[in-house]
Amino acid sequence: MQAVIINQYGGPEELQMATIAKPEISADEVLVAVQATSINPIDWKARQGLLKGMYDWQMPVVLGWDVAGTIVATGAQVTQFKVGDAVFARPDIYKDGRRGTYAQYAAVKEDKLALKPAELSFEQAAALPLAGLTAYQVIYDRLNIQTGEKILIQAGAGGVGLIAIQLAKHLGAEVATTASANHADLLKQLGADHIIDYHTTAIKDVLHDYDAVFDTINAIDDGLAILKPSGRLVTIDGQPTEAQQQQGPTVSTWWLQPNGRELAILGDLVVQGHLKVVIDQVFPFTTEGLQAAHRHSENNHSAGKLIIDVHQKA
Secondary structure (H helix, E strand, O other): OEEEEEOOOOOHHHOEEEEOOOOOOOOOEEEEEEEEEEEOHHHHHHHHOOOOOOOOOOOOEEOOOOEEEEEEEEOOOOOOOOOOOEEEEOOOOOOOOOOOOOEOEEEEEHHHEEEOOOOOOHHHHHHOHHHHHHHHHHHHHHOOOOOOOEEEEOOOOOHHHHHHHHHHHHOOOEEEEEEOHHHHHHHHHOOOOEEEEOOOOOHHHOOOOEEEEEEOOOOHHHHHOOEEEEEEEEEOOOOOOHHHHOOOOEEEEOOOOOOHHHHHHHHHHHHOOOOOOOEEEEEEOOHHHHHHHHHHHHOOOOOOEEEEEOOOOO
16 A cells, blocks of 8 residues: 655655555454545654654654544454444554554554544544544543633644634633634634734733633643632643642643544534534645645644545545
């Protein structure tokens, strides 16, 4: 099969198309013919070598951790899905580093899968898993947002932020977010009540007595400054220091846990009109397409998801 790989850590130019073997599936896995995948910050951080402390991969490595496509084979223990099903998932990060979704085929464990609603395109479905599950788990499970609470979501125009804003509004919260001025109209449409231009305004000058902060940019001190003593902060981009943990508000970090059941809930929320999938740009499944998408993501120019159109026939 064709896949975009890296043979060494470095810049976007390390992404190259290659022919590699299809992944072999275990009894609890399915093989998906990939229709679309997407770009997340973890992709280019991994490409740069910043995850070496967590994953001891051997080259070549296939990146990518969002997938939407059609099942073409199932393992012997798979009971909930069948060949021909349209599905989407955030697959596991495999130890060998060669099972990413920048490829024509991807192996996915059954418990990480969700059926793709017919109302969603493959591109929309590919935009949801990593960013959507991260937002869902922090908003619902870790922060446990309640109706009437006030929450700050840092970097609202990012993939996680766009979904987190909508989930918090769906739960009845008052939502503030930080963003560039050119993204303000989009964020208002998605439900943000207060949009702070971080280029010109410090959040502690305009926000106070907040119940919760969702930190996506490692700005923990800024978040703590606006929280109630009983407030809580969850970061997905930093490691709280002991001093930060002793300030009063609850401070914790979170790493996404792939979960097919929660992904199905997100799909239903889109179908019901409670959640909008925002796609910034679609790139082709080529060496040049992947390199351009990585550069676009690294430069933080996007408002919404960057999609790779793999479009592999099942």
